[in-house]
Amino acid sequence: MPKTTFAPFAAMLGGLATVLTLAACAGNGQTPAAPGAAAAAAAAAAPGGLCNAQPAQVVLGQSSTASVVESARARSGARMARILRPGQTITKEFNAQRLSLQVDGNGRIITARCG
Template identity: 60%
Template sequence: MALKIILTSAASWLLVGCTTPAPPPTGTGTAPTGPTTGVCNAQGAQFAVGKTAGASVVEEARQRSGSYMARVLRPGQMVTMEFNAQRLNLDIDSASVIQRVRCG
């Protein structure tokens, strides 16, 4: 009986982990600002290569690429490998200088 409860509970938690979170509601200030198409175009963010990855540079790169979100990837950092067409990736070096801009 205890094994059945444990297996049912484990299956429930696995299903919860597979759900997709809802996008943030509009008007709360949590959604990205500025023009976005949602689909990333890394060409628009190429200006950022060689600049320090500060908040304003990252946000401007996100806006210029049309991406919904951006993430800064540090050397040796573990990251998820799923492709997301709405995400801009900024690869930086140990001094926080942007080395590469790509979508995914």
């Protein structure tokens, strides 16, 4: 009788558990895409919600209000955006569907990049 091994199955379950755990934490501190025209513009800007920071550079120097952040997100084609404040602890994983807007102490946007 052949010996059966469950190692591949166990490895797959372990990987699935890791993915589900990370997915549960993914939305923390990020702005999701808004429905309507902004979402349509984002879909047209980049396929699959991938971020392109170049079109979002127009917001540099502006205050990081909700409408400015949403405008930058829609221009970039990203599915979500986050604001990075001075001294803030942030996650360092790269997310190709996220626009990161770094602000100064006054809340003015100083950089716009993907990740």
